[in-house]
Amino acid sequence: SQTIHQWPATLVQPVGSPLSLECTVEGTSNPNLYWYRQAAGRGLQLLFYSVGIGQISSEVPQNLSASRPQDRQFILSSKKLLLSDSGFYLCAWTLGRTSGNTDTQYFGPGTRLTVL
């Protein structure tokens, strides 16, 4: 069965510090991967998605970047955090295009980021 991991679970960082959040998926190959940010108790904003190694698409301009160095690894980064980067970050995966249904997304446990 497939599993998705995110770490760290919580993070408190000062303004201006760098950020690295990691997401890994097990039990599947060539997944599509996604990073979302969620405002307190509300809907999800898609930040980045990737259909393969080194392929990153950005949905909104922001202070963040993403990378996919390996097939099942997705990293969210920032060089200098802003207060507005605080939030709940979720990673998700779907089956890749060649695997059939790509509609259903499966989410990781999330990372709560607080920028002070």
Add this chain to the structure above:
Amino acid sequence: TQLLEQSPQFLSIQEGENLTVYCNSSSVFSSLQWYRQEPGEGPVLLVTVVTGGEVKKLKRLTFQFGDARKDSSLHITAAQPGDTGLYLCAGASKGGSQGNLIFGKGTKLSVKP
């Protein structure tokens, strides 16, 4: 721009009551997913509906996809405190690429014992 409107935004009910949550759009979706999310955790998939008019049941939860595949509803019978959470619907576009989903803003349900 495709939008999914969920209603109500908040719902507080007593244990044993029935409720319905709605997810509406002017766009057609190839499929629609419902998720439940508890505080501090990621959303957990409840169901995917694909065919217009489709009805799926998951214990006390009944999901329906509209005939035109533009809307969906979630009905909970005899709600229990364990049903408390944020319910999110998400639609996939026909012909959309990369499996991107459009998410509603969610319905926050509180079931009091």
